[in-house]
Amino acid sequence: MTKVIIFDFDGTLADTIDILLSITNRLSAEFGFKSATKEELAQLSNLTSWELLKYSGISIFKFPLLIRKLKAELRSEIPTIELFPGIKEVLLELKKLGFQLGIITSNSRENVLASLENKGLQDTFTFIYSGSTFGKHKVINKWLKKEHINAEEVVYVGDEIRDIDAARKTGIKVVAVGWGFNSQEALAAHSPDFLITRPQELIEVMSNLG
Structure with a gap:
């Protein structure tokens, strides 16, 4: 049972998908990976997390820091979620x-x-x-x-x-x-x-x- x-x-x-996309795109230049448009999300939605990571071009070594910064910036968006x-x-x-x-x-x-x-x-x-x-x-x-x-x-x-x-x-x-x-x-x-x-x-x- x-x-x-x-x-x-x-x-x-x-x-939170649109909010996360917006924050991620803002951080793309700092972390050196591709930004994505909302239209591209339809294509990206068919990828696994590892495929998405490879597609974006972000370094696996920078990824943990990106996630920490993403969570921190998301905090200010709580009222809009x-x-x-x-x-x-x-x-x-x-x-x-x-x-x-x-x-x-x-x-x-x-x-x-x-x-x-x-x-x-x-x-x-x-x-x-x-x-x-x-x-x-x-x-x-x-x-x-x-x-x-x-x-x-x-x-x-x-x-x-x-x-x-x-x-x-x-x-x-x-x-x-x-x-x-x-x-x-x-x-x-x-x-x-x-x-x-x-x-x-x-x-x-x-x-x-x-």
Whole structure:
């Protein structure tokens, strides 16, 4: 029986794609990589994180510093961040149904918590953990061990191919959402357990699993 739902934040709960694109483009000259237009995102949405890194031309050695600066600049944008339509209602309904909700994200915990407080959702989640861009599975494994929870009791919800990969590495089921960064076609090609296109569908999926 599924008891815990872990969410990614950016692109899954929060519509931060345009904001992140704007900040990333501002930092492109400083870090020496290609900027991207909004129109190019459709093409980029079919790439994995490693393919995206290679496409951009950024040095792997500069990448950690870029991510830290990105998170820092995102902090000032918190008041403008909106949740995807229907997300808040779905979260409250899942909580009401008895699921424990958490967030494991590559964004900073401070950014996520500030955004949730801005939306009145700070008490909806039992835990919020931050991990590296490519190390989300390590955070999940650490949490599973700490809380003595079986992987069979957990579902991860995310919008990127790397979310599917992280879930696979930890043995938990994954729900891919089609409204975030990676395209539905790209997500489907990596065979998530479920692929949904509307937030409300998550209640149906979880009711069947629960």
